[in-house]
Amino acid sequence: MELLVQNLVSPVVLAFVLGLLARWVKSDLEIPDALYQGLSIYLLFAIGLKGGVALTETPISQLIAPCAVTLLLGLLTPFSAYLILTRLGKLGRINGAAAAAHYGSVSAVTFLAAIDAAEIAGRDTDDFLPALVAILEVPGILVGLLLARKTRRGGLQAAVHEIVTGKSIFLLVGGMAIGALCGAEKFASVSPFFVDPFKGVLCLFLLELGMVAAGRIQDVRRAGWRLVFVGCLLPLLHGMAGTMAGLAAGMTTGGAAVLGAMTGSASYIAAPAAVRIALPKASPGIYLTLSLGITFPFNIGIGIPLLIAFAGFCEKLFP
Amino acid sequence: MKTLLTQVTIVSESLIKDELLSVVRRHGASGYTLSRVEGEGSRSTRAHEIERHNVRIETIVSPQTADAILGELAERYFEDFAVIAWLTEVNVLRGEKFVSEE
Numbered sequence: 504m505e506l507l508v509q510n511l512v513s514p515v516v517l518a519f520v521l522g523l524l525a526r527w528v529k530s531d532l533e534i535p536d537a538l539y540q541g542l543s544i545y546l547l548f549a550i551g552l553k554g555g556v557a558l559t560e561t562p563i564s565q566l567i568a569p570c571a572v573t574l575l576l577g578l579l580t581p582f583s584a585y586l587i588l589t590r591l592g593k594l595g596r597i598n599g600a601a602a603a604a605h606y607g608s609v610s611a612v613t614f615l616a617a618i619d620a621a622e623i624a625g626r627d628t629d630d631f632l633p634a635l636v637a638i639l640e641v642p643g644i645l646v647g648l649l650l651a652r653k654t655r656r657g658g659l660q661a662a663v664h665e666i667v668t669g670k671s672i673f674l675l676v677g678g679m680a681i682g683a684l685c686g687a688e689k690f691a692s693v694s695p696f697f698v699d700p701f702k703g704v705l706c707l708f709l710l711e712l713g714m715v716a717a718g719r720i721q722d723v724r725r726a727g728w729r730l731v732f733v734g735c736l737l738p739l740l741h742g743m744a745g746t747m748a749g750l751a752a753g754m755t756t757g758g759a760a761v762l763g764a765m766t767g768s769a770s771y772i773a774a775p776a777a778v779r780i781a782l783p784k785a786s787p788g789i790y791l792t793l794s795l796g797i798t799f800p801f802n803i804g805i806g807i808p809l810l811i812a813f814a815g816f817c818e819k820l821f822p
Numbered sequence: 823m824k825t826l827l828t829q830v831t832i833v834s835e836s837l838i839k840d841e842l843l844s845v846v847r848r849h850g851a852s853g854y855t856l857s858r859v860e861g862e863g864s865r866s867t868r869a870h871e872i873e874r875h876n877v878r879i880e881t882i883v884s885p886q887t888a889d890a891i892l893g894e895l896a897e898r899y900f901e902d903f904a905v906i907a908w909l910t911e912v913n914v915l916r917g918e919k920f921v922s923e924e
Contacts, residue, residue: 779837783902
């Protein structure tokens with residue numbers, strides 16, 4: 504309980520709450536589109552750079568197991584999501600597959616919020632985690648789309664192009680390449696810009712996401728309690744699976760909890776674009792409401808602290 | 823000397839902008855004007871939650887080309903995407919500038 508409260512009272516989470524509040528009281532607050540794009544470019548590039556530097560400092564032998572379990576999680580979670588969404592959530596094949604593609608992929612902001620929460624809880628995390636974000640982002644979307652079995656003509660290629668060249672993977676992988684090539688010493692020259700203000704930028708970003716999510720939460724009422732239940736169940740199930748997989752792969756307790764939060768998160772930048780292109784018949788009202796209106800706020804407020812506690816509980820199982 | 827040609831105006835969600843432009847070019851339009859616009863229609867939900875804007879594509883072509891463009895839009899995009907398109911008759915100078923010789 505204390506962990507829950509402790510997690511809620513952080514600048515990052517409170518900024519999100521402020522964003523929600525802004526929409527509910529109909530404030531005229533608006534983050535300009537260009538600033539939003541700028542903030543998201545900054546965050547993605549900074550994550551990539553830091554992850555790339557970390558890669559140069561981590562022996563490859565330590566990376567193999569975490570990378571492998573992450574890839575496995577990315578390939579398997581769309582199936583579990585699809586089953587639960589269609590059986591428990593009563594979604595049809597196309598909408599179920601579209602939403603499964605979101606749950607198979609990862610939300611970069613949930614990842615960042617999880618790192619922040621782990622730090623607040625006094626848990627060390629693994630520095631190479633950004634590499635896992637990049638690994639987890641792509642396969643889930645593709646598996647999800649394949650589950651629909653009926654994508655638009657040329658839609659799958661268009662979706663692959665959209666994901667791989669989309670800014671989130673492009674900046675993440677590009678940043679990692681630069682970070683890995685330059686190493687810690689050369690990175691030091693840009694770290695005052697990319698490291699120190701990072702949390703502040705994240706706060707502004709969550710303020711905007713709070714406003715976007717508030718718009719989606721209004722749609723939740725229409726979605727019905729089944730979807731709300733599934734939207735809270737999936738992040739917990741996937742989150743616990745991810746946490747245990749991380750611990751089994753020899754990651755730190757905090758790092759495993761963050762991997763769990765990543766696994767439990769639903770993408771809302773890369774996946775919606777790819778799904779819209781390849782599966783236009785799926786309803787954005789369902790997959791965006793699930794990922795942004797239900798699962799994202801759930802993870803920020805409840806899912807992440809629960810997973811951190813869960814990882815602490817499980818660490819004894821994996822000495 | 824003014825020529826009577828047809829202006830095609832397409833307003834769509836920004837996600838399929840590139841596809842629409844390639845349709846326009848493939849049918850032989852010699853150019854186009856692209857702008858960001860805002861608005862709301864029967865499908866208010868955009869997949870790109872973040873990219874709230876729509877795009878407006880305008881091109882001036884021969885009446886036959888205009889029909890061909892509209893036909894392809896109707897066949898491939900109208901059902902699933904947020905797209906509207908309409909034709910307007912326009913008088914232009916230098917008519918040959920807009921109609922490629924085939």
